[in-house]
Amino acid sequence: MKAISVLGSTGSIGTQTLEIAQECPKDFKVVALTAGKNLDLLIEQIKQHQPEVVAIADKDDLAELHQRLKNLANQNKSKQIPHLVAGSEGLNTAASWNTADLVVTGIVGCAGLLPTLAAIRAGKDIALANKETLIAAGPVVLPELKLSGSRLFPADSEHSAIFQCLQGTPWAENARLSTGIPTPGLRNIQLTASGGAFRDWPAEKLKNATVKDATSHPNWSMGKKITVDSATLMNKGLEVIEAHYLFGLDYEHIEIVIHPQSIIHSMIELADSSVLAQMGWPDMKLPILYAMSWPHRIETPWKRLNLPTIGQLTFSNPDKSKYPCLELAYDAGKASGTMPAVLNAANEEAVAQFLEEKIHFINIPKVIESTCEVHKKDLMSNPQLNDVIEVDNWARREVRSFVKRNSHSIALSTFRK
Amino acid sequence: MKAISVLGSTGSIGTQTLEIAQECPKDFKVVALTAGKNLDLLIEQIKQHQPEVVAIADKDDLAELHQRLKNLANQNKSKQIPHLVAGSEGLNTAASWNTADLVVTGIVGCAGLLPTLAAIRAGKDIALANKETLIAAGPVVLPELKLSGSRLFPADSEHSAIFQCLQGTPWAENARLSTGIPTPGLRNIQLTASGGAFRDWPAEKLKNATVKDATSHPNWSMGKKITVDSATLMNKGLEVIEAHYLFGLDYEHIEIVIHPQSIIHSMIELADSSVLAQMGWPDMKLPILYAMSWPHRIETPWKRLNLPTIGQLTFSNPDKSKYPCLELAYDAGKASGTMPAVLNAANEEAVAQFLEEKIHFINIPKVIESTCEVHKKDLMSNPQLNDVIEVDNWARREVRSFVKRNSHSIALSTFRK
Numbered sequence: 079m080k081a082i083s084v085l086g087s088t089g090s091i092g093t094q095t096l097e098i099a100q101e102c103p104k105d106f107k108v109v110a111l112t113a114g115k116n117l118d119l120l121i122e123q124i125k126q127h128q129p130e131v132v133a134i135a136d137k138d139d140l141a142e143l144h145q146r147l148k149n150l151a152n153q154n155k156s157k158q159i160p161h162l163v164a165g166s167e168g169l170n171t172a173a174s175w176n177t178a179d180l181v182v183t184g185i186v187g188c189a190g191l192l193p194t195l196a197a198i199r200a201g202k203d204i205a206l207a208n209k210e211t212l213i214a215a216g217p218v219v220l221p222e223l224k225l226s227g228s229r230l231f232p233a234d235s236e237h238s239a240i241f242q243c244l245q246g247t248p249w250a251e252n253a254r255l256s257t258g259i260p261t262p263g264l265r266n267i268q269l270t271a272s273g274g275a276f277r278d279w280p281a282e283k284l285k286n287a288t289v290k291d292a293t294s295h296p297n298w299s300m301g302k303k304i305t306v307d308s309a310t311l312m313n314k315g316l317e318v319i320e321a322h323y324l325f326g327l328d329y330e331h332i333e334i335v336i337h338p339q340s341i342i343h344s345m346i347e348l349a350d351s352s353v354l355a356q357m358g359w360p361d362m363k364l365p366i367l368y369a370m371s372w373p374h375r376i377e378t379p380w381k382r383l384n385l386p387t388i389g390q391l392t393f394s395n396p397d398k399s400k401y402p403c404l405e406l407a408y409d410a411g412k413a414s415g416t417m418p419a420v421l422n423a424a425n426e427e428a429v430a431q432f433l434e435e436k437i438h439f440i441n442i443p444k445v446i447e448s449t450c451e452v453h454k455k456d457l458m459s460n461p462q463l464n465d466v467i468e469v470d471n472w473a474r475r476e477v478r479s480f481v482k483r484n485s486h487s488i489a490l491s492t493f494r495k
Numbered sequence: 496m497k498a499i500s501v502l503g504s505t506g507s508i509g510t511q512t513l514e515i516a517q518e519c520p521k522d523f524k525v526v527a528l529t530a531g532k533n534l535d536l537l538i539e540q541i542k543q544h545q546p547e548v549v550a551i552a553d554k555d556d557l558a559e560l561h562q563r564l565k566n567l568a569n570q571n572k573s574k575q576i577p578h579l580v581a582g583s584e585g586l587n588t589a590a591s592w593n594t595a596d597l598v599v600t601g602i603v604g605c606a607g608l609l610p611t612l613a614a615i616r617a618g619k620d621i622a623l624a625n626k627e628t629l630i631a632a633g634p635v636v637l638p639e640l641k642l643s644g645s646r647l648f649p650a651d652s653e654h655s656a657i658f659q660c661l662q663g664t665p666w667a668e669n670a671r672l673s674t675g676i677p678t679p680g681l682r683n684i685q686l687t688a689s690g691g692a693f694r695d696w697p698a699e700k701l702k703n704a705t706v707k708d709a710t711s712h713p714n715w716s717m718g719k720k721i722t723v724d725s726a727t728l729m730n731k732g733l734e735v736i737e738a739h740y741l742f743g744l745d746y747e748h749i750e751i752v753i754h755p756q757s758i759i760h761s762m763i764e765l766a767d768s769s770v771l772a773q774m775g776w777p778d779m780k781l782p783i784l785y786a787m788s789w790p791h792r793i794e795t796p797w798k799r800l801n802l803p804t805i806g807q808l809t810f811s812n813p814d815k816s817k818y819p820c821l822e823l824a825y826d827a828g829k830a831s832g833t834m835p836a837v838l839n840a841a842n843e844e845a846v847a848q849f850l851e852e853k854i855h856f857i858n859i860p861k862v863i864e865s866t867c868e869v870h871k872k873d874l875m876s877n878p879q880l881n882d883v884i885e886v887d888n889w890a891r892r893e894v895r896s897f898v899k900r901n902s903h904s905i906a907l908s909t910f911r912k
Binding site: 262 | 812
């Protein structure tokens with residue numbers, strides 16, 4: 079029986095984690111929940127899972143949450159009111175909660191970074207679904223992991239696939255120590271990419287891409303921001319950076335393969351030329367479960383993969399001219415230090431501007447490139463946590479100001495020389 | 496540095512093993528060779544690898560081998576004449592040679608069984624390329640493995656694929672103890688099959704299949720017998736039985752998937768529905784190397800797998816009516832005891848009769864089925880080694896006699912009701 083904390087319990091990762099906990103009551107017990115604004119769902123989750131502590135992001139919601147739980151307790155629908163906390167301190171309290179063995183970090187964006195760090199500092203094992211922890215703050219997080227002995231188990235499908243393929247290597251045996259250190263005999267990692275909403279669009283048609291076009295993912299059902307990241311392939315670029323920090327490989331040993339069916343979730347190539355791949359239906363619950371259950375495999379009634387029914391799996395190389403975000407991500411990764419944090423923040427803000435229809439789809443990479451370019455002179459090689467948060471904020475401001483400066487200009491879609 | 500014995504050094508597995516030893520001189524040292532009739536090649540191998548002992552199958556060849564090596568030594572082309580032995584005792588001497596760490600068993604057919612057992616009894620680790628060791632003699636070999644602590648590392652591509660995918664599970668950790676015992680969390684094994692020479696032939700056309708048709712394999716370059724086994728899918732049926740003994744799964748958990756490109760060499764399905772696959776070009780050297788190098792991965796300059804170049808991988812279910820050998824193999828496996836030995840021997844002899852054009856291709860399964868049917872009343876559940884050898888001999892005689900009895904009958908191609 080593993081005691082788990084779920085950070086971001088009302089989000090996509092959080093709700094799926096709780097579904098798993100409900101499906102496997104002998105294996106997992108939920109001891110802590112944290113949520114943002116969705117009080118109704120949070121209260122349902124509290125009724126269902128009876129956690130010991132609950133954190134809510136906004137202190138102003140605390141009184142309402144307390145009152146509603148009290149009413150429920152009076153109606154005997156909830157046995158006991160959990161310990162309630164709020165704000166960023168509250169989040170950290172829940173993230174480092176004493177009785178938890180494993181913390182599932184489902185909070186999206188830089189907001190997830192601080193509670194994840196709190197969990198790491200408390201020596202908790204982490205099921206990592208918050209990308210920013212490594213992408214923006216890799217240089218900060220790796221030494222913290224070493225210090226606390228906290229272990230990172232990737233909970234997104236690509237890195238889980240790599241992690242599953244790496245079982246039986248020293249990397250998996252020493253997960254505690256090995257984040258950021260390459261495993262002997264591992265030559266390359268190949269991350270698969272569906273190719274996103276525009277995989278069948280010719281590059282020249284992308285200038286007509288609407289928000290609706292970009293938010294319709296062919297395989298995975300995800301939030302809008304991440305679906306746009308799929309369409310630009312920035313999601314894959316960010317995963318490359320995450321894989322670099324997780325598995326310790328140089329960027330030239332992390333490759334991307336377009337695989338439209340999203341059945342092979344990623345592959346490793348070993349020194350002797352053998353390739354191992356992990357496969358499954360496109361469903362986040364499997365990687366989340368494995369991050370929770372490692373090193374064990376828990377029996378599930380989930381739909382079995384059936385390759386004869388699928389018939390064929392196809393593969394191609396990504397078209398770099400169609401997906402300029404890829405090269406931006408590799409460049410930022412190689413620049414290292416604070417540059418990946420800038421890339422990530424600039425991308426989040428650029429996508430937000432696109433979703434608000436303030437910039438064209440094809441301008442997303444242009445806005446990011448310009449922001450990274452400006453940051454070059456301020457790049458810090460060995461940033462502290464505050465530096466990461468600062469450049470993150472700066473990059474968002476820079477994107478907004480850049481978009482404002484160019485918003486009325488006809489050159490917005492063509493300002494790149 | 497691992498000291499290896501190569502049983503069947505002039506055959507396909509043997510020559511590839513020696514190529515590997517030559518490519519990786521820091522990792523492997525050849526201490527023993529055994530060969531059949533090919534003295535010329537054997538002498539070349541002795542010159543190249545300077546083994547400590549050499550066994551030749553036929554005692555009559557011993558004098559000639561000795562004289563030719565002596566002449567070479569006199570010409571200073573070979574430093575020293577190795578210890579020379581011959582006959583079945585000689586084979587066993589080489590197979591259990593004192594200084595060897597690992598024995599690669601490349602002798603085809605039941606002839607490989609006794610020296611493999613000698614190696615097991617001497618506590619050597621085995622790179623297993625001789626199928627009969629487990630298929631015909633599984634019930635004899637499993638207790639011997641337990642007794643001696645000898646470990647079996649599969650050297651054929653499918654079982655190596657499963658073995659590679661199983662790394663990080665208790666099966667791999669305890670390879671010494673676990674042959675025949677299922678690993679916790681392993682739900683299914685999926686063996687891939689190219690579909691052989693007739694994969695694109697409609698079933699009704701098979702009655703016209705010639706020896707030339709049946710011995711042209713689309714992907715793998717192999718001996719004639721095994722290429723015919725590919726065309727009947729009996730090779731896959733035999734691999735199912737081997738997988739049963741190696742990995743300890745019941746037959747209903749060992750499945751076959753037709754995969755014409757032979758890039759995925761096999762897959763495992765875990766309890767949580769995750770599937771792991773091992774991939775590579777169709778080249779026996781990789782599984783042989785891994786059986787030799789386990790648990791390490793040795794750097795090779797071999798051609799990298801490139802999925803975008805391949806473009807697509809396809810999958811389908813095997814057509815049972817087209818491949819009746821499959822069901823025969825599953826039935827023999829489930830009957831267990833001496834039945835798999837009968838199936839294997841009957842198949843070898845039936846294929847020999849086909850290659851001599853004494854029976855039609857479509858009669859291969861019919862001859863095997865009849866032989867297994869006759870054996871039912873004599874089935875031994877817990878055979879000893881002698882029983883296995885006896886039923887093997889009996890099945891061959893039975894097939895020859897059956898073919899003779901039916902050879903002039905017009906019903907030869909249609910004698911199955």
